[in-house]
Amino acid sequence: MTESQLSTTESGIDSEKAMSPEQTTTGESEERTRPAWSEYSFPGESVISVEDLNVWYDDDHALKDVSIEIPEKSVTAIIGPSGCGKSTFLRNLNRMNDRIKGARIEGTVRFNGQDIYAEGANLVELRKRIGMVFQQPNPFPKSIRENIAYGPRKHGDLDRGLVARLLGRDEKAAEDELVEQCLRDAALWSEVEDRLDSNALGLSGGQQQRLCIARCLAVDPEVILMDEPASALDPIATAKIEDLIETLAEEYTVVIVTHNMQQAARISDQTAVFLTGGELVEYGDTDQVFEDPQSQRVEDYITGKFG
Amino acid sequence: MTLVTRESYQQSLDALRSDVCSMGALVVDRFEQALQSLATRDERVARAVIDGDSEINERYLQLETQCVDLFALQQPVASDLRFITASFKISTDLERIGDLAVNLAQYALAAKHELVPELAVEEIGRDALAALERSLSAYETGETDVAREVVADDDEIDERCRTASETVTRDLIEREVDNDGPWMVEQLLDDVTRVLLSIRDIERVADHAVNVAARTLYMVENDPELIY
Numbered sequence: 076m077t078e079s080q081l082s083t084t085e086s087g088i089d090s091e092k093a094m095s096p097e098q099t100t101t102g103e104s105e106e107r108t109r110p111a112w113s114e115y116s117f118p119g120e121s122v123i124s125v126e127d128l129n130v131w132y133d134d135d136h137a138l139k140d141v142s143i144e145i146p147e148k149s150v151t152a153i154i155g156p157s158g159c160g161k162s163t164f165l166r167n168l169n170r171m172n173d174r175i176k177g178a179r180i181e182g183t184v185r186f187n188g189q190d191i192y193a194e195g196a197n198l199v200e201l202r203k204r205i206g207m208v209f210q211q212p213n214p215f216p217k218s219i220r221e222n223i224a225y226g227p228r229k230h231g232d233l234d235r236g237l238v239a240r241l242l243g244r245d246e247k248a249a250e251d252e253l254v255e256q257c258l259r260d261a262a263l264w265s266e267v268e269d270r271l272d273s274n275a276l277g278l279s280g281g282q283q284q285r286l287c288i289a290r291c292l293a294v295d296p297e298v299i300l301m302d303e304p305a306s307a308l309d310p311i312a313t314a315k316i317e318d319l320i321e322t323l324a325e326e327y328t329v330v331i332v333t334h335n336m337q338q339a340a341r342i343s344d345q346t347a348v349f350l351t352g353g354e355l356v357e358y359g360d361t362d363q364v365f366e367d368p369q370s371q372r373v374e375d376y377i378t379g380k381f382g
Numbered sequence: 383m384t385l386v387t388r389e390s391y392q393q394s395l396d397a398l399r400s401d402v403c404s405m406g407a408l409v410v411d412r413f414e415q416a417l418q419s420l421a422t423r424d425e426r427v428a429r430a431v432i433d434g435d436s437e438i439n440e441r442y443l444q445l446e447t448q449c450v451d452l453f454a455l456q457q458p459v460a461s462d463l464r465f466i467t468a469s470f471k472i473s474t475d476l477e478r479i480g481d482l483a484v485n486l487a488q489y490a491l492a493a494k495h496e497l498v499p500e501l502a503v504e505e506i507g508r509d510a511l512a513a514l515e516r517s518l519s520a521y522e523t524g525e526t527d528v529a530r531e532v533v534a535d536d537d538e539i540d541e542r543c544r545t546a547s548e549t550v551t552r553d554l555i556e557r558e559v560d561n562d563g564p565w566m567v568e569q570l571l572d573d574v575t576r577v578l579l580s581i582r583d584i585e586r587v588a589d590h591a592v593n594v595a596a597r598t599l600y601m602v603e604n605d606p607e608l609i610y
Contacts, residue, residue: 336457336459337457340457340459365459365460365463366459366460366463366464366604367460367464367604368460373460374460374461377459377460378458378459378460378461378462379388379391379392
């Protein structure tokens, strides 16, 4: 994405107000000592860079001074107990918290170097580039094809559609190709290719979830945020989603919130552990975090001893 | 106060630790008896060591099952994972020490002559026994200092084994075999072989003690450097 795309204000949801760092104040000025893991470095480029992120829901301080770099084309898992702020954190990465009443945000979140909370940020473009998949599959009550094609049709500016038009190709053919490609990328094509016009709600839960992932892919994202994407699914559907996530990470950056620590261990490259109080307590290579966590609190949490 | 969840899991971990320690104590006992049988030629003691090996093997298989069950059912992580992995490997070392004790007991039974001085064997045996006891104590208590000492002291044991083997071999070379007569040559070869094998097996016990210490360091400090 170019800088102008994200910073150009378009009509619609981007009129929502978000706090920029300058607009807010914090009473906490004590010097923070950074733990060793904060020096964590990973191979490759950082695509999302969060610095001193603080989030409040009214008086509830949900995230405290979170700083983290998320590497491109990999799976980053966010784990932690209920209420630790992990979903809040995820939702802040594409400004899904903006609409929550009483939410106040401080700090910077950069996507490819651009502050997504900057005034005039283009939220439509942001959410296309940073897509999201939720715990409960939420396909549109439309056909499988419509679910995929809806976004690109609605925006009408999708590279694929545009390129197709420029090349003088049939838009219908381009759309068919897009639908097939997205369904293939979401490992769903072989299961639905002969019923693309059936209602998506007739699919199983696991298939619906993969359809939602395919729908997300259709608008050409760079990052896919997943909030407990497999927690409502049976083990086989879960395994398919997990395989898919690993495959997606070859092309996309995946950030996944999960309650299932073994799932995080199985599929992620990096793991970030949030603990009660909205603190990011440890972040590092997944094998390091699960074999030899640096923080005693993380050790206690992942081995089942809660303070 | 720390609230511990997964109570049955914690109990299984405690049971594993205590079962490894119990197998360790049994193996220490058997190795001690084997050394005693070498020193005293006590056939009864030697036979007890040999007959008792099946018990060690059973304990080993039982520990292996406990570890596999914990891996499969509890998906251990962090220090729990390292503890179970270390225990899994240490149980193999203990089983091997049991086999070496059987070897030593068999040498004791086969010994018919005392043509070669065996004082060195006793000394090395005591050192290896001490190394084994200390490494197991380190595993039990998590004292990494003790584990490091065991690793550091092993060079000395190796050196003493080498010197002892050399002494026996030199003694053989320098012996005026002609004076002993042909019947003596066979007996002498028996004795020399037996003593050399004893030294080698005791050295191996010390090496297994080093493995126990190295796994303990991995368990406590995630330090894999000494694992080989």
